[in-house]
């Protein structure tokens with residue numbers, strides 16, 4: 781196989797959602813890289829209206845578990861990213877119906893960037909969309925213009 785084909789296979793074709801993680805901690809420097817990668821995704825109008833919030837504390841992870849209607853996989857993730865959007869920032873340029881649509885797309889692209897970068901580092905992920913929005917937004921103390929769109933479980937696969 782050509783080098784590019786190997787890379788395509790590693791990054792995309794063999795990616796699978798992982799729900800069983802080992803306890804291995806992800807380096808702080810790598811977490812920062814992943815946040816940067818998420819923020820570098822395309823954004824409608826070039827407006828930075830998303831935030832990528834890392835969750836590492838065990839108590840906070842337990843809170844995330846509750847916020848996903850108790851999905852077991854959430855409990856053993858060593859790292860969780862919450863991708864949030866801020867409507868106020870984007871409505872300076874876009875109005876409905878594009879506004880809501882673009883917020884979702886921005887968040888999804890950021891999450892996908894992180895998923896692909898994780899693949900490169902041999903780190904597994906699971907995209908979690910089943911969220912109790914009000915619950916998790918209270919936890920993050922978000923304003924009414926800010927919404928949590930995606931939760932991403934991140935960690936090394938359990939052997």
Ligand SMILES: Cc1cc2nc3c(=O)[nH]c(=O)nc-3n(C[C@H](O)[C@H](O)[C@H](O)COP(=O)(O)O)c2cc1C
Nearest residue numbers: 795796797798799848851853906907908909910911
């Ligand atoms: C919008 C969206 C929402 C999802 N929500 C959940 C979820 O709440 N819990 C979960 O375990 N997986 C969730 N997933 C992951 C899918 O179940 C998974 O991607 C799908 O079964 C295909 O498997 P694969 O990722 O291994 O290819 C979600 C994926 C997407 C794109």
